[in-house]
Each structure stands twice: as C-alpha cells, then as structure tokens.
Amino acid sequence: MSGLDQRPGHGLADDDRGRELAARLTAVRSRVEEATDAAGRSDTPTLIVVTKFHPAEDVVRLAALGVQDVGENRDQEARAKAAETDRLAGEPAPDGSAPAVRWHFIGQLQSNKAKYVVRYASAVHSVDRESLVDALSAAMAREQVRRGEAGLRERDPLDCLVQVDLDPRPEQDRPAGIGARGGVAPDEVKTLAGRISAADGLRLGGVMAVAPLGLDPVPAFARLAELSAALTSTYPEATWISAGMSQDLEQAIAAGATHLRVGTDVLGPRPPVG
C-alpha cells in the first residue's frame, strides 16, 4: 500500500455520505453563484460550512470536496473535532503549517475558553465585549510563546469580527434560536472595533450578524451593510461582512455579505438543540 492509502481519511469522500455531501454542496454553491450574479457582484463570497453536531469525518469529506472553511459554535466540540480532523487527514507538516481547513468560531465565547480557541481557530466571528478582546489578545501572546517553545512557526493574527445585535425587539420578546442573544448594539460597533484594532495578535476583520429570528432579514442585512461601510471608512481593512445562513443566504449576498455561514443545507438536519 502507498502512504496515501494508509491515511485514515483516504476514501471517506467516496462513500454514501460523501456523495450526499457532494450533492448538497453543489446545490448550495449554485445558489451562491446565482445570487452573486443577480446582485451584479464580481467577487464571490466565502462559503463557511457550519459543521456543528456533525463528526470530524464530515469535515474530512468536505475538505476533499474543496471546502476550505468550516464553522463551529462551541469550543469543546470544535477543539476535539479539529484535533480529530488533523488525525484523520494525516499529520500536519512538522512546522505546524497547512491544516486541512480553516476553523471559524461563530458562537458565544466565554473568556476562559480563549486559550483553547486560539490553538485551532483562524477567526472569531462572535466578538461581543471588550473583556473578550483582552482575553483573546492575551491568549494569542501565550500561544505564540507556546509555539515558539514547541519549535512551531508563529501563527497568523486572529481575525476578529464584531458581532452586531440587529434585533429591534427587547430580549424577552425574542423567540429562542440561533443568535437570539449576543452581539453589541449598532452604536457600540465602533468602540469595540477600536479595541480589536489596537489589540496585539488580533486583526479587525469586520462585522457579523444573525438575522433576527422570525423577522424579514432584508432590513437587518441592509443595516449591517451600513455599519460595515461606516466601519471601513475608519478601518479600510475591515471588509468582512459575515452574514447569511441556509434560510437567508440569498438576501445576505444581495446586501454584500463576504462570508456565508451555512450548516443545514450542506450537512442536513442537526439533532435539535437541547
């Protein structure tokens, strides 16, 4: 057997699940392409496939299908899955470079988990308070020391997005669901962005939002685009607009989203959140 055949991940993309993921991914990619054309955009948004609740084997299958970006919303699950993905995909290079996929952290994050997240995540989309900025920056400093001592090269700065709360309803009136809580008020975006921009080890990426559950996403995404335009007038590099999920990716693309976070329509239904 050749070395490649002995790699545990080899062949996963060719099984039934691999074929199912290929078909779903093709359908989502053509929706993205059509919406991008319809919006008259020449850039293609980055598709982040949200793999929460699905196993590392699926991440390996997706990587074989050309997916380079995956999203997770809980540290414990993401941490274990990133390690398992590396194991299945084969050992990384001795200098720690070239992971199989880039991991995007997209959920509410406790500051005491920052030290774990900086080990596997290339971006955190859900920065919602100054204390988390400080925790991520401190964790990055310690991570660079750790890598130096282990003989690994420095990691890239952590891309950080300001999560914005676009829901006009008071919290007690919101239905439960993804993004029901979390994010700063629109008038707090600039202050938090400034804190990220000034923090060592972090790179200000832009803004992120979840459309308010049960409301029309169009005005919400329009507001997000306005906030992004205001932000890039001060920080020209902060161009990311992370918006759009399975249900509303077309509306997000129309509003200028640069990063889509799509789970269900690529992977199929998740078990209900307990």
Ligand SMILES: *Cc1c(COP(=O)(O)O)cnc(C)c1O
């Ligand atoms: C789960 C999740 C998604 C993906 O949602 P789908 O409806 O499954 O596409 C996107 N963004 C966040 C923040 C999530 O938690």
